[in-house]
Amino acid sequence: MSDHLLLGIDTGGTYTDAVLFTETHGVVAKAKSLTTRHDLAVGISGAVEAVLRASGTDVGAISLVSLSTTLATNALVEGQGGRAGLVMIGFGPDDLKRDGLQEALGSDPVIFLPGGHNVHGGETLLDMSALDGALPQLANEVSSFAIAGYFAVRNPSHEQRVRDRIREVSHLPVTCSHELTSKLGGPRRALTTLLNARLVSMIDRLIGSCEDFLKERGIEAPMMVVRGDGALISAAEARLRPIETILSGPAASLVGARYLTGLDDAVVSDIGGTTTDVATLAEGRPRLDEEGAVVGGFRTMVEAVAMRTFGLGGDSEVRIDDRGLVAGITLGPRRFLPLSLAAVEHEAAVIGVLEKQLRSPHVGRHDGKLAVRTGLPDHLATGLMSQQQALYERIGSIPVALESLLTSTPQRATLDRLVERGLVHICGLTPSDAMHVLGRQSQWNGEAARLGAELAARIKDGQGRPVAASAEDMAEKIAARLTRQSAEVILSSCLAEDGAAVDPAVSLAVDRALKRTPGIVRFSLELDRPLVGLGASAPVYYPDIAEMLGAQSIIPADAGVANAVGAVVGQIRASAAAFVTVQEEGIFVVNGAGEMARFLDEEKAFAEARRRVEAAALDAAQRNGAESPAVMVTEDIAAPEIEGSRKLIEARFVAVASGRPRIAHH
Known part of the structure; x- marks a missing residue:
């Protein structure tokens, strides 16, 4: 294994990084390229081509490709993602009020069906008539579906039947809650499934772009994706369960930080374009969030590094509050396209707008802000309301000043919705621009940054004084x-x-x-x-x-590519869970990791649960590309003494299989 050449790729909100790495030499070469959101393959190929040039490596020597991405995290933090239809089986409208599900759902459609199961896996009759009536129209209004059934983790049959019906009619991606977690708690399971469904097309595009590029370049090696707990999964599994890649970038950065510094105890803070991610290393291991990862304000059931993600980065919006006697500056949580970066491709348009605004004696409400399409394909702009469609048509691939675009106050909310959908970027002043003004960064267009800072400095506080004395003063304040x-x-x-x-x-x-x-x-x-x-x-x-x-x-030294390093030094880990409950005196029911089974003997039920989880975890690890995985089973048996006799309430068996990824032998 030691000298196999491994390629690590990290697609962040702003940059895509690539490293070539061997276990004996560490980082052999590293490179960066701007992330191209409209077509991620462009940024990926830019970074990989640059790293291949830097190392002079023959592509045939690459034995493994591993990808970490902040794409899913950023999408959830920024409220982006496709429109998803949620199907709740055995739940009622009141269940939407729990765990933030209603808030997460927003205006996306929901259908309630009678059905579901009880704690032992026994079923209530499933009635799909409401689904059959709504499906033909819904299929044209959403990009994917999420299904959550009552006690589906004990018996998934209703979720599977509904999934098959939706696929048959709509041919759209469908996520079932039992595929993502074995934990109870219906509304949060539904929330996790809904977020997963929204991310499917986005992660599918990313992995597809990456695979297409590798194929074209003749890189024939297994492809892995980093999961939120720092472990690796195969690209095929990541396509089905993209929610597991939330916090993938941060998890990879922690694995990378541990590798690059050799520190067992540290606070690790990773600043990107969109977010800052903070976590602690203790005794050489990142701590996992037992409750489930929180992203974009929602607590999911995804097992991930106990990482806190804040909407604060180099590309954060600079917000100036001019209502007080002294103006206040805050950053984020929204990401802007930095003026200095927008001017790299559109220098004349961006600088023309900024200079014109500076010549005006009056400070405009939208000074220093422009809008431009992100370049997403047209089919991802479906389901826009008429006013959204009208505004979207007025925004092109060249940045246009917000002051000429927005003619009424309600249009601001319409524009925000287009940004949330990932269709439009707002270009504006950011910390990255401030660093260009101060000469601490110089990779983009410094002139646009300076003009943006001058425009911001003109804004007056409550006493009628300008916020800053000059562009430099403004940049220092930011x-x-x-x-x-x-x-x-x-x-x-x-x-x-x-x-x-x-x-x-x-x-x-x-x-x-x-x-x-x-x-x-x-x-x-x-x-x-x-x-x-x-x-x-x-x-x-x-x-x-x-x-x-x-x-x-x-x-x-390799702080800028820690995520890409973490992507290649990680391990594959897969888990499976099964439960044993007592349906009635002397009847033990095994659920999870297979069909429901009944036993008359507790020990036989336990043995079956152990056998199942061990086989399921090993199978999942091998499916994910692990070579010779090792497996460990843990048991949690709740059996208190009641009136002098032992009474089994529930036994939970969890197996975890782990190993290094299989590599291509050329």
């Missing part, structure tokens, strides 16, 4: 805000890990400590372990952030 906001999100993550209920953004004590405010009582704080800064712009931002937090700053 940089200071990014340092402070980053310190707050890192602190809030660490305090949550410690179980301390303190919000650093509003705590006066934290404010005094971070500002080093002098006084009779001096407040100070520090982290008990180093702060590892990751991301391409980590060297620009993290020394100041670590200093503010009283922490040692560690930025590894």
